[in-house]
Amino acid sequence: MTSIAKPPVRHPGLQRNALGFTVRDYEGAMSTLCAGCGHDSVTAALVQSFWELSLPPHRAAKMSGIGCSSKTTAYFMKQSHGFNSVHGRMPSVTSGASAANRDLTYIGISGDGDSLSIGLGQLSHAIRRNVRMLYVIDNNGVYGLTKGQFSASADIGSTSKKGEANMQQPIDPVLLALSLGATFVARSFSGDKAQLVPILKAGLSHNGLALIDVISPCVTFNDHEGSTKSYKFTREHEVEISAADFVPLRREITAPDTDSEVSVVAMHDGSTVRFRKTADSYDPTDREQAYAHVRACQLRHEVATGLLFIDESGQDMHAMAKTTTQPLVDLPFADLCPGNAALQSLMEQYR
Amino acid sequence: MSGINDFAFKMATVNGTGSASANSLLMQAIFRMGIPVTGKNIFPSNIQGLPTFYEVRVSKDGYTARPQHVDLVVALNPSTYAKDVATVRPGGYLVYDSSWPLESELEREGITIIGIPFGQMCVDTFIGDRDRTLLRNIVYAGALAALLEIDMDIIGQMLIEKFSKKKKLLESNNTAIRLGYDYAKQHFACPLPFHLEKMDATGDSILIDGNTAAGLGAVYAGATVGAWYPITPSTSLMEAFRGFCERFRVEPDTGLHKYCIIQAEDELAAAGIVIGAGWAGARAFTNTSGPGISLMQEFIGLAYYTEIPAVFYDVQRTGPATGMPTRTQQCDLMSLAYASHGDTKHIVLFPCSPEECFYIGTTAFDLAERFQTPVFVASDLDIGMNDWMCKRLVWDDSYQPDRGKVLDATELEQVKKFSRYLDVDGDGIAARTLPGVHPNGAYFVRGSGHDKHGAYTEDSDAYQEVVDRLTRKFATAATVVPAPEFHMQPDAHVAIVSLGSCHTAVLEAIDRLRDQGIVANYMRIKAFPFNSSVREFIDAHDAVFVVEQNRDAQLRSLLAIETGVPRDNMTPVLDYGGMPLTANVVVTAVANHFAEVSA
Ligand SMILES: Cc1ncc(C[n+]2csc(CCOP(=O)(O)OP(=O)(O)O)c2C)c(N)n1
Ligand code: SF4
Numbered sequence: 001m002t003s004i005a006k007p008p009v010r011h012p013g014l015q016r017n018a019l020g021f022t023v024r025d026y027e028g029a030m031s032t033l034c035a036g037c038g039h040d041s042v043t044a045a046l047v048q049s050f051w052e053l054s055l056p057p058h059r060a061a062k063m064s065g066i067g068c069s070s071k072t073t074a075y076f077m078k079q080s081h082g083f084n085s086v087h088g089r090m091p092s093v094t095s096g097a098s099a100a101n102r103d104l105t106y107i108g109i110s111g112d113g114d115s116l117s118i119g120l121g122q123l124s125h126a127i128r129r130n131v132r133m134l135y136v137i138d139n140n141g142v143y144g145l146t147k148g149q150f151s152a153s154a155d156i157g158s159t160s161k162k163g164e165a166n167m168q169q170p171i172d173p174v175l176l177a178l179s180l181g182a183t184f185v186a187r188s189f190s191g192d193k194a195q196l197v198p199i200l201k202a203g204l205s206h207n208g209l210a211l212i213d214v215i216s217p218c219v220t221f222n223d224h225e226g227s228t229k230s231y232k233f234t235r236e237h238e239v240e241i242s243a244a245d246f247v248p249l250r251r252e253i254t255a256p257d258t259d260s261e262v263s264v265v266a267m268h269d270g271s272t273v274r275f276r277k278t279a280d281s282y283d284p285t286d287r288e289q290a291y292a293h294v295r296a297c298q299l300r301h302e303v304a305t306g307l308l309f310i311d312e313s314g315q316d317m318h319a320m321a322k323t324t325t326q327p328l329v330d331l332p333f334a335d336l337c338p339g340n341a342a343l344q345s346l347m348e349q350y351r
Numbered sequence: 352m353s354g355i356n357d358f359a360f361k362m363a364t365v366n367g368t369g370s371a372s373a374n375s376l377l378m379q380a381i382f383r384m385g386i387p388v389t390g391k392n393i394f395p396s397n398i399q400g401l402p403t404f405y406e407v408r409v410s411k412d413g414y415t416a417r418p419q420h421v422d423l424v425v426a427l428n429p430s431t432y433a434k435d436v437a438t439v440r441p442g443g444y445l446v447y448d449s450s451w452p453l454e455s456e457l458e459r460e461g462i463t464i465i466g467i468p469f470g471q472m473c474v475d476t477f478i479g480d481r482d483r484t485l486l487r488n489i490v491y492a493g494a495l496a497a498l499l500e501i502d503m504d505i506i507g508q509m510l511i512e513k514f515s516k517k518k519k520l521l522e523s524n525n526t527a528i529r530l531g532y533d534y535a536k537q538h539f540a541c542p543l544p545f546h547l548e549k550m551d552a553t554g555d556s557i558l559i560d561g562n563t564a565a566g567l568g569a570v571y572a573g574a575t576v577g578a579w580y581p582i583t584p585s586t587s588l589m590e591a592f593r594g595f596c597e598r599f600r601v602e603p604d605t606g607l608h609k610y611c612i613i614q615a616e617d618e619l620a621a622a623g624i625v626i627g628a629g630w631a632g633a634r635a636f637t638n639t640s641g642p643g644i645s646l647m648q649e650f651i652g653l654a655y656y657t658e659i660p661a662v663f664y665d666v667q668r669t670g671p672a673t674g675m676p677t678r679t680q681q682c683d684l685m686s687l688a689y690a691s692h693g694d695t696k697h698i699v700l701f702p703c704s705p706e707e708c709f710y711i712g713t714t715a716f717d718l719a720e721r722f723q724t725p726v727f728v729a730s731d732l733d734i735g736m737n738d739w740m741c742k743r744l745v746w747d748d749s750y751q752p753d754r755g756k757v758l759d760a761t762e763l764e765q766v767k768k769f770s771r772y773l774d775v776d777g778d779g780i781a782a783r784t785l786p787g788v789h790p791n792g793a794y795f796v797r798g799s800g801h802d803k804h805g806a807y808t809e810d811s812d813a814y815q816e817v818v819d820r821l822t823r824k825f826a827t828a829a830t831v832v833p834a835p836e837f838h839m840q841p842d843a844h845v846a847i848v849s850l851g852s853c854h855t856a857v858l859e860a861i862d863r864l865r866d867q868g869i870v871a872n873y874m875r876i877k878a879f880p881f882n883s884s885v886r887e888f889i890d891a892h893d894a895v896f897v898v899e900q901n902r903d904a905q906l907r908s909l910l911a912i913e914t915g916v917p918r919d920n921m922t923p924v925l926d927y928g929g930m931p932l933t934a935n936v937v938v939t940a941v942a943n944h945f946a947e948v949s950a
Binding site: 057058059063074078081083086092093095098101103122323325328336338340342343 | 575613
């Protein structure tokens with residue numbers, strides 16, 4: 001999470017969450033990313049979110065593909081299992097892990113290269129499958145780890161560090177997710193922790209795949225004039241659609257729901273997401289409106305951020321597959337093997 | 352020459368006309384008469400309209416390989432008449448649909464042509480095109496019952512079983528069977544010189560195809576996650592798994608499933624799902640064929656290096672490329688043994704029959720978990736999609752899955768800092784932990800260079816220590832995987848090595864070679880890596896023939912690479928046209944070799 005090693009001693013006064021853990025307990029190995037890389041800020045926001053939600057680290061699984069962004073799973077929650085899979089294929093590995101053990105909290109971290117080029121198919125199908133997971137795309141418009149090639153999210157006309165302009169249409173993960181029927185779609189900015197943390201928290205409680213596209217500038221290859229994924233550009237062009245608060249179930253709801261400027265969406269687990277000051281009466285449960293809003297911003301060269309769409313009524317992968325509520329890994333063998341008597345009666349069909 | 356309970360016949364029909372059920376009815380009726388029988392479905396890669404063949408071999412001696420010659424052909428596809436007439440052995444018979452008289456140039460000296468107006472009879476008896484087409488198959492089944500003396504009571508009983516809930520269909524099928532039977536009886540001398548007589552040689556056997564048996568085996572082995580992408584000839588494996596799960600693994604009160612089957616978007620994803628599930632602790636598998644294996648290579652390397660259990664059923668078809676999807680081969684041996692980039696080696700199992708496909712399920716999952724590695728089951732189209740006569744399957748209720756070295760919560764409580772890749776026991780196998788079990792068990796899976804603790808490294812020594820342990824692990828596997836099966840004869844002077852579906856043809860060839868004075872010992876390889884007895888067997892013989900179904904002698908290459916036996920010490924016997932192996936191929940190759948040597 002940071003490139004500077006911190007001393008192992010903990011300040012005794014650090015605040016503890018419901019599990020008795022301090023924020024430090026949610027940190028991971030020392031980051032090896034470039035100083036100032038947006039991905040490190042996303043990591044910090046994840047640490048904050050997990051800590052605030054009091055999620056037990058060892059019940060979470062951090063999944064990723066390959067890329068600078070995918071490395072970041074090592075930089076938070078060292079007491080969680082982590083899985084750096086292969087380039088673009090984190091969604092399938094997570095689908096399988098979730099099929100086997102539905103009780104873990106899955107966090108997938110990917111890059112725009114990882115998810116929108118080599119992994120576009122897997123991302124799309126994980127959305128269709130509605131795997132219950134938080135899916136973070138650290139979107140910097142370039143391939144960081146292979147040193148600066150354009151990724152599929154680079155905007156037309158944006159330039160590389162060497163000045164070359166991108167000519168191809170970008171793939172916008174948010175529009176893609178909306179059109180594929182994703183049940184939770186958000187966009188945020190690594191430099192806007194105040195917005196990012198509640199969205200991450202809401203995503204972690206979502207009953208299905210929560211896709212969060214985070215503009216996360218690559219300071220080394222894509223933070224220059226002419227980039228549309230730089231800190232400067234994003235700060236200047238960010239349009240927050242509404243501020244979302246995530247209110248976990250166990251915390252008392254303080255603001256009255258009758259506040260006319262607050263709309264409340266109940267999450268599957270009983271938590272709530274509250275949207276404040278919904279500009280132009282934006283309805284976060286209206287897929288068409290979300291799509292139109294993102295498109296309109298895009299045409300104005302603006303970056304639409306916030307929790308753009310949420311639908312808590314969808315069925316996740318396990319509901320569609322009718323899997324038992326008990327994780328498959330916990331089923332005793334005796335429950336799975338029908339035994340010889342059943343086999344013998346079955347054999348009569350093959351005579 | 353063919354005789355009682357010892358002959359073969361073949362149906363030549365058009366794909367999509369519903370002949371499959373009539374053909375399996377015939378084969379099963381013979382089986383129920385207690386006579387050993389084999390059926391090979393030779394079908395095209397399309398849905399409707401192309402030629403399809405079904406070969407039935409009846410063998411009182413229990414030979415179940417593909418027949419060498421055909422005594423009788425039922426020719427119902429005019430587009431293949433010329434070929435069909437040519438395939439009948441001299442002195443044999445051709446049955447054809449005389450509603451449309453055979454052109455004279457198709458007549459052949461030395462065979463008897465029997466015309467039966469199947470089409471016309473159907474038009475006269477049944478209403479509607481669909482019935483007329485479908486029931487024509489049952490009419491020829493009836494005619495064959497008369498010509499070959501198949502027990503009509505058994506056929507009647509089978510129709511009752513099949514149509515117990517569809518009375519109308521039962522009636523029309525009974526009528527159709529009778530039409531064919533009576534016509535043949537009235538017009539020809541029935542039965543033919545070669546025909547059937549009830550025996551008691553099928554005992555407790557069953558008729559089952561390999562994919563069904565493998566799907567059932569996966570259920571019994573306790574597999575809970577199956578992921579796949581459709582491909583011939585492996586598709587029916589997952590379908591069977593699904594069917595058996597629906598039967599055995601649905602909670603009666605809630606309707607919820609104790610399994611999860613994911614039809615993936617492609618084979619890459621299927622492999623990823625299986626690896627994710629294996630990492631999380633489930634027994635997981637995928638089924639595919641050569642092209643799918645090609646796509647899975649990257650993930651296979653990941654699973655090998657990160658040491659994650661996963662089972663891959665490869666139902667081989669002909670290659671390269673898309674090849675002939677509905678034809679059989681054993682052409683993926685090399686690509687399975689060394690699948691993926693970098694230095695990789697994998698456990699591969701070679702079932703020789705549906706029966707073994709069932710039992711190999713437990714072996715494959717046990718080995719995958721014990722060695723924490725991908726395990727391949729190399730089946731093929733012939734085993735996978737054809738019905739074979741097998742011993743009735745039995746299950747040992749005392750079986751407990753071998754989960755390998757997995758630290759549980761209690762053990763982890765004692766562990767201060769878990770290191771993922773430590774070889775504590777000297778067998779090359781490190782202990783693993785499952786996610787979510789205990790905070791002390793957390794570690795990071797990475798396909799990038801890692802040391803024995805699992806930490807990222809680019810240090811030569813630390814990297815090498817891990818990959819050298821993997822070699823050690825593989826060496827341990829060689830002592831644990833199923834040993835070869837030996838068929839030794841006291842006076843043998845040559846040796847045959849083979850594997851998989853070649854088995855029955857090789858056994859038959861050995862008997863026939865003996866009649867010619869060539870006595871062969873036989874070793875059937877059941878697994879890769881090779882057990883030490885493999886080399887010992889080869890070394891002990893001067894003339895060694897390696898029988899396999901691919902062009903490049905892949906098994907022979909593997910044997911040469913892995914055992915050090917010089918390639919030239921092994922004579923390849925290769926058959927790669929896509930058809931199931933016949934004993935003839937082996938007999939001819941071996942006999943010719945000796946004829947050449949002595950010439
Ligand atoms: C099959 C395969 N092809 C190519 C690569 C090389 N590669 C590693 S990371 C990467 C791009 C990563 O870009 P992105 O996902 O945007 O992550 P970033 O580094 O920008 O965070 C590529 C092409 C690989 N590891 N595997
Ligand atoms: S190259 Fe870019 S993406 Fe990678 S660590 Fe450096 S700043 Fe971050």
